[in-house]
Amino acid sequence: MADVDLSEPEKVYILHSVQENLREDGRGCEDFRHMEVETGLISNTNGSARVRLASTDVLVGIKVQLTPVDPKKPNVGRIEFFLDCSANATPAFEGRGGEGLASEITAMLTRSYSCFSAIDYTSLCLLPGQQCWLLYIDILLLECGGNLFDAVSIAVKAALFNLRIPNVTMTKDEGGIELDVSDDPFDFKRLDVSGAPVIVTVNKIGHQHVVDASEKEEACSLAKVMLGITEKGTVTAMKKEGSGSLDSESISEMIESAKNVGIELNKCLLNILKEEEAKIEEPVGFLR
């Protein structure tokens, strides 16, 4: 992540402002920053989305591919996450610099989506025991402005909402079943994302905790808790990060606020995505 050098007085200022529930940019402790979500930007993908959360910028493209099923799980499709930390975001990502962060984020995403209620994995299987869809979810970090995990997970959910999987007709042939993938762009099925989780990161700053921390606030925080939360409030993954430790009561408080924020965030996101779809507008993309 981009280096933020904060002096001691600056840190104290942030710490005190969080204590007063009025953060340095005027938000309360459980408020998100301004967010822009747009789907269907890239025509070469089956589903895509871009999320801009203040100065954090994430682009997600999903491509689907037919593949033999995993013999361990013969009735379900699969998803795979790949994250590319572009050196445009920060020079520190140059070469292999972003690899550690990338594997951390993809591990957290894989874990949040590994629970079967997240998306309907059985609908991704075409022929049980033989063929299924494999979703390649490629994430590109264009700019880092704090709270990467949340922004990435929101973008992934939006892209899954936008995903159009081509319909497949199966015909019985002698010697097997023939699969025919439709090349009509309007002949597709959608994926139900109502159970898909978003990640909510709660940073501990002083005695208080905040969601959607900016880069400066992240520099003041020694420990954070990340949770994958669905619209119903179930937790699909949890992880504590950072060099500090926490007492159990403050963890309880933190996951409580993560739950409240997460449920609200899921609802808002789904509403906005539906609204966006209803309107027929030229995509704005990067020409803003």
Next chain:
Amino acid sequence: MPTDTRRITGPETSRSPYDYCQIEISKEENQNELIKSDKKRKDGRLAAQLRPIFLKANVISQARGSSYIEMGQTKVICAVYGPREVMRREDFSLKGQLTCDFKFTTFSCRQRRQHQQDNQEKDLSVQMLEALEPAVCLHKYPKSQINIYATVLQNDGSALSAAIMCASVALATAGIEMYDLVLASSLGVLNTVLLVDPTLQEEENIANETGKSPQNAGTMTLAFLPSLNQVSAMTSDGQFLFDMINKSMQQCIENCQKLYPVLQQCLVEDVKEKANLTHA
């Protein structure tokens, strides 16, 4: 160990036979559930009972500190090297650096593992580091690094918590200054049943259950600093209802407190042994 693929005239990829017979196994298992009618688990434990632990410090003579732990059939060996100089100049830091390397041996699981660290092992290394870092006084070791290597010799569930405790004892025997010992405990949750210190079989069964939309199905690992009463790491996999998280967390902390005397006794034994050696 590098393998020369050109010399082996087999198929490019191969799969373990267990991949194909696993479906049969899991069917059989679901019939007799995780907890049998006499309230005991498959291995005869109660739901809230830990497995017996064997813990020994100083098992690798060339390492600065080391230890070996057995929790039932889970066996982990851990070595600590350092503090030693940081070689690369750009890595200079006034705070010491801690590195963790978590590795399953190729023969530790039912399926053979690769020599190279895979994604799961990398993830577990990071989780181990998260658990141990808050306990080590890194500011006492400027410009230096401390390396921890944990190797799972046999995996029968709860490998991460075993590795964390093993590493914490190894750090203590290495004489690294710490605020506290780190204890860790795992928990498997299925609906309303909490299974303490789950075996590999139980972990797998719970992972299979997630397909059938139960309320809770997952595992949680928590690391705890007992005398500071702080949680240093906490991870969960699978699906948890919200209330269950708090309940499982409390259960994990309780288990960690039960384990504290075991680690203390191991360290005392180690000191006694060293004292005997110097007298003799």
